[in-house]
Amino acid sequence: MEASKVVGKFQKGQPVLVNEAEFSEMCEQMREYDATRESDLTMARSLLKTAEEGAKDLLPIVQKDESLRYGSFANACEEYVEARTFEHFLSHGTLMSLKELEFVDRSEYLGGLADLTGEIARYAVIRATKRDVVAVEHCKVRRLACLAFQLV
Numbered sequence: 001m002e003a004s005k006v007v008g009k010f011q012k013g014q015p016v017l018v019n020e021a022e023f024s025e026m027c028e029q030m031r032e033y034d035a036t037r038e039s040d041l042t043m044a045r046s047l048l049k050t051a052e053e054g055a056k057d058l059l060p061i062v063q064k065d066e067s068l069r070y071g072s073f074a075n076a077c078e079e080y081v082e083a084r085t086f087e088h089f090l091s092h093g094t095l096m097s098l099k100e101l102e103f104v105d106r107s108e109y110l111g112g113l114a115d116l117t118g119e120i121a122r123y124a125v126i127r128a129t130k131r132d133v134v135a136v137e138h139c140k141v142r143r144l145a146c147l148a149f150q151l152v
Helices: 020-064 066-092 106-129 133-151
Strands: 006-011 014-019
Touching (some): 014 020, 020 066, 066 106, 106 133
Antiparallel strands (some): 006 014
């Protein structure tokens, strides 16, 4: 290996060698990953907004006849809660409150949170394969909070 391509660092008297080209390549891969992730999150937010607008358009009809709320509309609301709350969890690290999800009722909210535990677990597994201990611990705490409410 050429000396110009290797940077020497010392920790506790032991030399640590870093291949500059390899390190630069890793940095570029991380930038690409971040750009892709941001693009995916932007698309997901747009799709969630479209779903939210559709549900709000249906809400007056459902409010006129409450029997329409149960079934497909309620199931869609639960899926909406799960998706919106998962997106919020990834962006902010917290769960959304019922009040933040304007048109859903309590049972739809709780159903969405119950489903959210699976999404958090899947995300934790993905982060674990990348050795992201901090993200996995964050997921563990939030998943335990979600599971706790299921026991109540």
